[in-house]
Each structure stands twice: as structure tokens, then as C-alpha cells.
Amino acid sequence: MHRRFMTIWFRHLTTDWLAIRQPALRQIPFVLAENVHGRKVITAANILAQRQGIDCGMVVADARAIFPSLEVLDDVPDRAEKLLMALARWTVRYTPVTAIDPPDGLILEVTGCAHLWGGEAAYLQEITTRLATLGYDVRAAMAGTIGAAWAMSRFGQGELIAHGGSESTALLNLPPAALRLSPEILDRLHPLGLNRLHYLIAMPRAALRRRFGPELLLQLDRALGRVEEMIQPVEPPVQYxxxxxxxxxxxxxxxxxxxxxxxxxxxxxxxxxxxxxxxxxxxxxxxxxxxxxxxxxxxxxxxxxxxxxxxxxxxxxxxxxxxxxxxxxxxxxxxxxxxxxxxxxxxxxxGGVADPRVAELLDRLAGKMGESGIHRYLPDEHYWPERSIKLASSLQELPSIPWPADRPRPIRLLKAPVQIGVTAPIPDYPPMLFRYLGKVHRIKKADGPERIEQEWWLEKGPRRDYYQVEDEEGQRYWIFRSGPYKADQSNQWFLHGFFA
Amino acid sequence: MHASNKDIMARLQMDILPLQGFRPPASDRAASMGLGPVEAAFPTGHFPTGAVHEWMSDTAEQSAATQGFLSALLGKLLLQGGACIWIGTARTLFPSALAAFGVAAERLIFIDLRREKDILWAMEEALQCEGLAAVVGECRDIDLTASRRLQLAVEHSRVTGLLLRHQPRHKNAVASVARWKVSPLPSVIEDGLPGVGFPRWEVQLLKVRNGRPGKWQVEWSAGQFHILAPVMPASLHEPQRKTG
CATH class of the missing domain: 3.30.1490.100 (DNA polymerase, Y-family, little finger domain)
Structure with a gap:
């Protein structure tokens, strides 16, 4: 399929935008200006100002001399680019691939899009009409190459659509500036009388390269479709x-x-x-x-x-x-x-957790309550209880190590250990009784200690000596002494969990 | 033909049971929980899967005992495939402990919610999912209407629902197939050896729909339940108000 491109030229982008926001400005000549080396230089002029002979690049003082009641507004440097980005996003309803062409243009790849609007002429008409209704003064052209479309939108007279293969005919009568050349090259072309592209197209390439450098040839080739030109879409294209x-x-x-x-x-x-x-x-x-x-x-x-x-x-x-x-x-x-x-x-x-039906259930729950509440745990290679489990990254992830079953672990683990008061501690043995929530539990049976060292490379702190204890009512707890045994009974004891 | 009256009654009773949520498990999924006399207390003679069970607990220790007993049951339920969803607001279950009860903890998915009132919604949604073996909900209070919605959900999906009610404000009747209570019992060590023995619980069936409530001593060791000498409660023959 032949590729088709469309370029849109906003002739008064920033001034049109201001006029849309402040309708009063439509009736009067006004310009935007910025400070350059202490002088106010005009950066944009609306159509009424241009009719008075005021144009970009003039100094405000000179413009005021021509038209004393000229309205001057401050320009914001990157406003034009922001406007173009917004307009490029707006064009998503016409084509998925749009690029901005600062300072005042958009490039649309419209391959295979126009037939949805009943042909290229109707498509072009639709877009220009819509933009005109919004208040923008635009010219748009469509061709098989970006270069040709750009040239026609800026300099073309009459026909604004070049059908496949007719780009060179459309370009013949346009000035060299239509090729997006740098001012230096244009300055050299002008004294030679090369003011129409058909002179350039007819010339030998070697002569052109020698006299004007590679840029002229590259732009000419791009306009004629001999070299492909890439654009950077505003929205990266999504396959699906x-x-x-x-x-x-x-x-x-x-x-x-x-x-x-x-x-x-x-x-x-x-x-x-x-x-x-x-x-x-x-x-x-x-x-x-x-x-x-x-x-x-x-x-x-x-x-x-x-x-x-x-x-x-x-x-x-x-x-x-x-x-x-x-x-x-x-x-x-x-x-x-x-x-x-x-x-x-x-x-x-x-029948694991990766069942699609389970995944769909989790999607529904996550949609309502948020993703943060859904957890699944896998064993991790740490003895420290708080670190012995880790969150699974996906539903498909399987444990890399088996779940440890050789050491007693409580079925309920408190979020943080709770300090308990103990009585009659004996070295290397759990206390005779402990107090938790105001109740005294006399220890009848005990197992331990299981010493778990703090992993110093992760966190600093005392080690823990864990005991599994059972009181006279048969209730089973997981308690630990923080740090080594001290004879002066200043040890700190904590309750960390409940066994089944 | 007067002798057949009893047969007719028995047959009618069997016809009524499925209508009340006691559906016999599909033949390939029929597996005993290994609970012997406890299961015999149910009208069908085995632990009803695809129904809602209610578990009461008053203290943290009872809650731990309940979760232990329940984890052992989950281990048996998960043998037939599927996953389990555990819903709550303040979860304390420690996944590392589950291996001791025969549960592969990576097959549990925890849904930690911020508000109590979301639990019932999430539970109902989860109970409708056929890919699950069981759904555990830590739900303090539930009214009859909400529990009926859960019952309706499990009747279609055959998922087992387990409601953990820790310190409920009202012990109201709900549409569950059974109300359980598990309390810890002192473990027993052979010949005065040091250490703590296998977990041992007093398992109470406070209410069983169309069944016989009772009280048993159960020990969990070597991956199996062991029923110890039965305790005959005085309230055994007290008529139970039907729920649901």
C-alpha cells in the first residue's frame, strides 16, 4: 500500500489560540513579543496586524511606529509546542499516528484512513473545517511523502492533494523554500535565479551536491519519495x-x-x-x-x-x-x-492458584478493593520469622524452596512482638510464669530454646531465644527472650505468637 | 405394607437434605476428612463440603486453635485440587506454620481488606468461583440475610465456605450447616519427657443442621486427626433450633 501523509500548517497558531480564549482580540491587530537583548521582538502577529505590515522579527517600537494602537502581549516560549501536542492528541480521531512539526505544523500519517470519511478530499475537508470551527487558520495538504505534503500546504496554490506518484508535478512550480532548506542554502539559490523547483529537479545531482551540499539533495529526495522520512509519533503506536x-x-x-x-x-x-x-x-x-x-x-x-x-x-x-x-x-x-x-x-x-477462574475472581476483587490487598506468600531463605515469608510476584510463581516443617511455628503470629512480664527466669530455660494482658499463665510444658540470630547484614539488633510453652489450661504460646541471659533479671521477654 | 412407612420416611428425609444444602459430594471428590465420629454427627455421615460452616472463638488462644484445626481441614480439602482464599481485615495467620497441617501455603491467597463490610461482599464473590476449594472469611458479625446469600452462592459453585467469627457481638442464628467451636487442650507427653506434645483440641459441634451436636477431643499428629475418648455432653439431647 502506498503511504499517505497529511501536513497541517497553523498559520497563526498562538494568536489564534489567544483569540479563541479572548474573543475580544479577534477584532483588533495584536502581536506577541518577547525580550531579546533588551529589545521587544515580535514572535507572532495576527492576521489584522499582518495587514498593517507588521510581521515576526520586527521590533515592537518599529511596529508601534506603523500602527500606534497595536496591542502587545507577552509570549510564553514553549506555548506553541504545547499547543501542537494538544492538537496532535486531538487528531487521534482521524489517524493513530501523528507527529508534531514545530513551530507551527502537524504531520499525520493517514495511510488507509481517508476512505472511512469517504475519500481523501472529504477527509481533508473534514479536518480543515473542524479546525476552522475551533478558530484556527489552517492549510492542510495530502501527498505520498511528508516533504511534498509540507511543500503543498505552505506554498501550494489550488490543488492540495497530490495523488500517488504525482508529487514531482505538484512540486515543479513551488519555490525552493518549500523543501524545508536552511536559510543559507536559500540565500545561495536566490542570486542564481533558481526560484522554482523544476530547475533543481532537472539539474545533475553531482552538480547540486558540489555546490549546495548534501542537505539540498536529501530534502529533494525526501519530497520525491526516493528516501523514506521517519516521524516520531506523539502517542507511541500500540499494536492492539x-x-x-x-x-x-x-x-x-x-x-x-x-x-x-x-x-x-x-x-x-x-x-x-x-x-x-x-x-x-x-x-x-x-x-x-x-x-x-x-x-x-x-x-x-x-x-x-x-x-x-x-x-x-x-x-x-x-x-x-x-x-x-x-x-x-x-x-x-x-x-x-x-x-x-x-x-x-x-x-x-x-488445580493451582493459576486457574484462570481464580485469576478472574482476583481481577474482580482488585477492581473493587484495589490491588494492594491481594497477597500470596512464598517461603524465603531466612530464619528470622518476620522475614521467612515473601510476597509472590505473580500467580504463576512457585516456591523456590520447600516450606520449612522441621521447626515449630505458631499458627498466629503477632504483627509485632508484645512485651510480657515474667517471673523466676532460669538460665537457658523459659520462665515459670508470665503475665499477658493482665492474666498470669503458669508454664507447665516448654520446648526450646531455638536461637535465631539477627541477620546483621540486614538489620542490627539482639538475637532471640524462642520457646514454645504451654500453660496449665493447655494454651500454647511462642515467647522469646531478647538478647543473652542476664543474671540481674533485666531481660526482656516477648510474646510473638499462638500455637494451635 | 406398614413396614415401609419407615422406609418412606427415610427416603423423604434423604430427598429433603439436598434441598437444605446437604448435597452428596461428587463421587470423584468424595474423601473423608479422617474425623470419624465427628463426621458421623452430620446427617450424611461425612463432612459437608460445598456448604457454609461457622467457627466461633472468644479468646486469642481459641482463635489459634480454631485456625489450626481449620488449616488441617483445608489441607484435606486442597488435596482434591483448587486454591483457597482467605479474607479478613486483621489477619494473623502465619503461612510458615501451615506446612505442619499439610497445607501448601502458596495455594492460599489472602485478601486483606480495610473495612469489615467489604468482607461479606468479597466472600460472596469468591464463593461463586468454581476454581476454589474453600473460602475462609474472618467475619465478626453476620446477619441471617447475608449468610443466606453465602449459602446460595455455595449451592451453585460447591465451594466450601468457612466463617471465622472471633468475639462476635451477637451469637445470632445464621444459615450455616454447622457451628463449631475449638478450644485448646493440654498436650500429652509420653513418660514425662520434656517438651510440648502434639496439638490437641476440644472440638465442639454446637449446632448441626439435622445432625447431632457433640463434643470430641481431637489430636493432630503425623498428618492425621486422632479422635480421643469421646466426651458425652449433657446438652447432647437438647433440641436445637433449626437455622437457615
Whole structure:
């Protein structure tokens, strides 16, 4: 397929934007200016100011001499670029690949997009009309190369669409400046009378290279499609993305739900045929006023089940504010993993936690309560009780070491050890009795000590001597003495858990 | 034909049981918990899976005993595959201890919630998931309506629901198949050897729907339950109010 590009030239980008925000400015000539070496230099002028002969690069004092009541506003240096970024995001409803072309242009790759609007002429018309309605003065052109489209949008007269292969004819009568050349080269071309591109195209390449350097040839080749030109899209292209434009703006929940389920069906069908499953997805609503609202979900297991994904999104639909109406829905899956169909059966037999049904349940719970509440633990190679377990990173992760079963561990472990009062401690043996929550427990049976050293490379602190003890009622506890035994009975004892 | 009246009654009783949530387990999943006389207290003669059980505890020690007994049961339930979800707000279960009760702790997924009222919602959602073997919910108070919703969920999915009620404010009737209480008992050491013996509990079935409540002494050793000399409670023949 031949690639097609469109360039949009905003002739008065910053001044138009200000006029949209302050309608009063539409009626008067005004300029934007910034301080350069102590002088105020004009950086942008609106069309009324230009009619008075005021243009960029002039000093404000000179402009005031021409037109005394000129309105001068301060310019913000990177405003143009920010505006272009916003406009580039707005064009997502026409094409997925858009790049900005500072200081005043956009480059759209429109390969295979125009037929959705009934042909290239209608497509171009639609975009320029929409931008004009917003208040921007634009010229747009479409061609098979970025260079040709750029030249036509800036310098072309009449026809704004160059059909495949006719780029060179469209360029013949344009000035060399249409090739995006640096001012030095243009200055050298001008005295030679090379003021139309057809002179350059007819000349031998070797002569051009010798006299004007490689830049001229490169730009010429780019415009004619001999060298491919790359653009950097504003939004990185996502492989799994579906779009649903609407004929009429949608503002109801039912409408959004229908759009969502349609997009999910299409995307899931595609994922299924490629044996993939998505891990994250985002559903974005592009609204009439150029703003976008988005909801995102994540899954614990690659999924292409539309019904399940719909359920996850459904919880969040309420957070979308559809006013003043949605004109385009997009659904994209940035993270996609392999999901072979045989795997489902395999898991079913082994019946582990990686069962897709369990993963779907966790997705629903995480959607409502948040991901942070879901934990699964694996054994870790530490004796220190607080560090003997670690969080599993995924549902599929299996323990790297077996669960230790050779040492007694309490079924209930307190979040932090609680200090207890003890009586009659004996060296290397647990106390005769201890007091916990105001109750005295007389120790009848005891096991231990199990000495657990603090891992000094992780944390500093005294070691612990753990005892499993049972009181006269048969209640079993895990208590420890912090640090070595001291004869002056100043040892600190703690209760750390309850045995079953 | 008057002799068949008894048969008819027995058959009718067996027809009623499934309607009350006592469905016989599918043949391939029928496995004993190894609890002998405790299981005999249930009308079907074995531990009802695919139903909601209620576990009461008043003290931290009782709660630990309950969790130990329950972990041993979970170990048996997980033998038939599946995973377990443990829902609570202030969880204290220590995964490293589960190996002693025959549970592979990596098959437990903990859902730690901030608010008590989310527990019932999460439990109901989890009980509908057929890929699970059991769902444990640490839920202090539950009303009859909420417990009926859990009962309805398990009837479709055949997941076993275990409600841990620690220090409930009201010991109200809920739609559970049984109400258990487990308390610790002193362990026994042979011949005065030092150390602490195997975990030993007093297991009480306070309420059993259509069954016989009772009290047993159970010890857990070598991966099996051992039922010790039965204790005959005085309240055994007291009529139990039917719940659910």
C-alpha cells in the first residue's frame, strides 16, 4: 500500500489560540513579543496586524511606529509546542499516528484512513473545517511523502492533494523554500535565479551536491519519495488498539456500554486468533470538546474473555464524564502476553492458584478493593520469622524452596512482638510464669530454646531465644527472650505468637 | 405394607437434605476428612463440603486453635485440587506454620481488606468461583440475610465456605450447616519427657443442621486427626433450633 501523509500548517497558531480564549482580540491587530537583548521582538502577529505590515522579527517600537494602537502581549516560549501536542492528541480521531512539526505544523500519517470519511478530499475537508470551527487558520495538504505534503500546504496554490506518484508535478512550480532548506542554502539559490523547483529537479545531482551540499539533495529526495522520512509519533503506536467512531455524539451510559462491548468483542476476537491475552487495557472516550476521559484495568492472567473484561470495565464506567458528548471510543491493550488455548486445560487438572477462574475472581476483587490487598506468600531463605515469608510476584510463581516443617511455628503470629512480664527466669530455660494482658499463665510444658540470630547484614539488633510453652489450661504460646541471659533479671521477654 | 412407612420416611428425609444444602459430594471428590465420629454427627455421615460452616472463638488462644484445626481441614480439602482464599481485615495467620497441617501455603491467597463490610461482599464473590476449594472469611458479625446469600452462592459453585467469627457481638442464628467451636487442650507427653506434645483440641459441634451436636477431643499428629475418648455432653439431647 502506498503511504499517505497529511501536513497541517497553523498559520497563526498562538494568536489564534489567544483569540479563541479572548474573543475580544479577534477584532483588533495584536502581536506577541518577547525580550531579546533588551529589545521587544515580535514572535507572532495576527492576521489584522499582518495587514498593517507588521510581521515576526520586527521590533515592537518599529511596529508601534506603523500602527500606534497595536496591542502587545507577552509570549510564553514553549506555548506553541504545547499547543501542537494538544492538537496532535486531538487528531487521534482521524489517524493513530501523528507527529508534531514545530513551530507551527502537524504531520499525520493517514495511510488507509481517508476512505472511512469517504475519500481523501472529504477527509481533508473534514479536518480543515473542524479546525476552522475551533478558530484556527489552517492549510492542510495530502501527498505520498511528508516533504511534498509540507511543500503543498505552505506554498501550494489550488490543488492540495497530490495523488500517488504525482508529487514531482505538484512540486515543479513551488519555490525552493518549500523543501524545508536552511536559510543559507536559500540565500545561495536566490542570486542564481533558481526560484522554482523544476530547475533543481532537472539539474545533475553531482552538480547540486558540489555546490549546495548534501542537505539540498536529501530534502529533494525526501519530497520525491526516493528516501523514506521517519516521524516520531506523539502517542507511541500500540499494536492492539481498536477504534469506534460515532455518527452522533454519545452521552449516555447505555451508549458507552454498547461501544465498550463492541470494542471488546473485536479486540478479544483478534487476541484469540493470535493466541494472546491482555494484561492491561485502557478504554478512552474522546469528547467533542477535544478532551479525553479514560478508564484502565489490569488482569492477573492473560485474558481474552470479553465477558470477563467487560465486567472489570463495568465497575468504572460511572467515573467517565461524557459531557458534552463522545465522538470516538478507543480500546487499547498495551501489555499482551501469550495465552495458548491448551494451557487452560492443563491448569484445570493441576488445580493451582493459576486457574484462570481464580485469576478472574482476583481481577474482580482488585477492581473493587484495589490491588494492594491481594497477597500470596512464598517461603524465603531466612530464619528470622518476620522475614521467612515473601510476597509472590505473580500467580504463576512457585516456591523456590520447600516450606520449612522441621521447626515449630505458631499458627498466629503477632504483627509485632508484645512485651510480657515474667517471673523466676532460669538460665537457658523459659520462665515459670508470665503475665499477658493482665492474666498470669503458669508454664507447665516448654520446648526450646531455638536461637535465631539477627541477620546483621540486614538489620542490627539482639538475637532471640524462642520457646514454645504451654500453660496449665493447655494454651500454647511462642515467647522469646531478647538478647543473652542476664543474671540481674533485666531481660526482656516477648510474646510473638499462638500455637494451635 | 406398614413396614415401609419407615422406609418412606427415610427416603423423604434423604430427598429433603439436598434441598437444605446437604448435597452428596461428587463421587470423584468424595474423601473423608479422617474425623470419624465427628463426621458421623452430620446427617450424611461425612463432612459437608460445598456448604457454609461457622467457627466461633472468644479468646486469642481459641482463635489459634480454631485456625489450626481449620488449616488441617483445608489441607484435606486442597488435596482434591483448587486454591483457597482467605479474607479478613486483621489477619494473623502465619503461612510458615501451615506446612505442619499439610497445607501448601502458596495455594492460599489472602485478601486483606480495610473495612469489615467489604468482607461479606468479597466472600460472596469468591464463593461463586468454581476454581476454589474453600473460602475462609474472618467475619465478626453476620446477619441471617447475608449468610443466606453465602449459602446460595455455595449451592451453585460447591465451594466450601468457612466463617471465622472471633468475639462476635451477637451469637445470632445464621444459615450455616454447622457451628463449631475449638478450644485448646493440654498436650500429652509420653513418660514425662520434656517438651510440648502434639496439638490437641476440644472440638465442639454446637449446632448441626439435622445432625447431632457433640463434643470430641481431637489430636493432630503425623498428618492425621486422632479422635480421643469421646466426651458425652449433657446438652447432647437438647433440641436445637433449626437455622437457615
Amino acid at each position: 488498539r481498536e477504534r469506534l467512531p460515532c455518527l452522533e455524539p454519545i452521552a449516555t451510559r447505555t451508549g458507552i456500554e454498547i461501544a465498550l462491548s463492541r470494542l471488546l468483542d473485536t479486540l478479544c476476537h483478534r487476541l484469540q486468533s493470535e493466541e494472546k491475552g491482555l494484561r492491561t487495557a485502557a478504554f478512552t472516550c474522546h469528547k467533542l470538546d477535544g478532551k479525553a476521559a479514560s478508564i484502565a484495568i489490569g488482569t492477573h492472567y492473560p485474558s481474552h474473555r470479553a465477558a470477563h473484561l467487560y465486567k472489570l470495565f463495568e465497575e468504572k464506567i460511572a467515573s467517565l464524564a461524557p459531557d458534552p458528548g463522545i465522538e470516538l471510543f478507543t480500546l487499547e491493550a498495551p501489555v499482551v502476553e501469550d495465552c495458548p488455548p491448551g494451557q487452560i486445560m492443563l491448569w484445570k487438572e493441576s
